[in-house]
Amino acid sequence: MPVRVTLDVMLARRKLRARDVAEQIGISETQLSLLRTGKVKGMRFNTLSKLCLVLACAPGDILEYERAETDLTVNDD
């Protein structure tokens, strides 16, 4: 998937620990770890907005898109 989660970069910039952020936004450390490593299918807007609030950033600061022409042919499963 060409959408990458760059949460690690923001965490380092804000000098925050993943455990603290997970606690603040109300998800488990494991879930945040899966999110950081891109092992999830998606992120709820709810979670995204909480992350943006805690990290004082915009969605584009924690998500990155790599252009791929094949995206239009990818099926949702």
Add this chain to the structure above:
Amino acid sequence: MSKSAVSFPAALTRIIVVLFGVAVVARQIAVPMLLRSAGSDGVSPTAWVTLLAPLFFLWALWAASDVFARMHRGDAFGPAMVRGLRDIGGGLMLGAFAAIVVQPSLIFLIGNGFREMRGVQLDFDVENVTLALVGLVLVLLARYGRELQSKLDAFV
């Protein structure tokens, strides 16, 4: 208005299950036993066989009461709810199968003293076929729900 601790549909369903259970056992077993003590033939072996389908249907109703209770508690649609739907569907399907195939075949065999072991006896009626299909729909819905749940779980 505060929410009551006990779900009314769940409690009503459980009462119905108990009443139906008692009624079925009384009609098929207890009454013939009493008649036997009064000189009648008593409980015929086929009476035990005819308990099969109602028992599965009662199990399905009991599973339905569990689902009602979970809905009343406000449980999210999760594995327990899926299992409840699957149990209701399974109970209905097994009950219908017992009523359509198992009971007529066993009654036929018992009736001829297991001398004539030919074929399977079928007793199709609209009610049992409908129950079987509704059960199948519930089982498939439960399966679909489980897949949907696992997809939702992949979202953080």
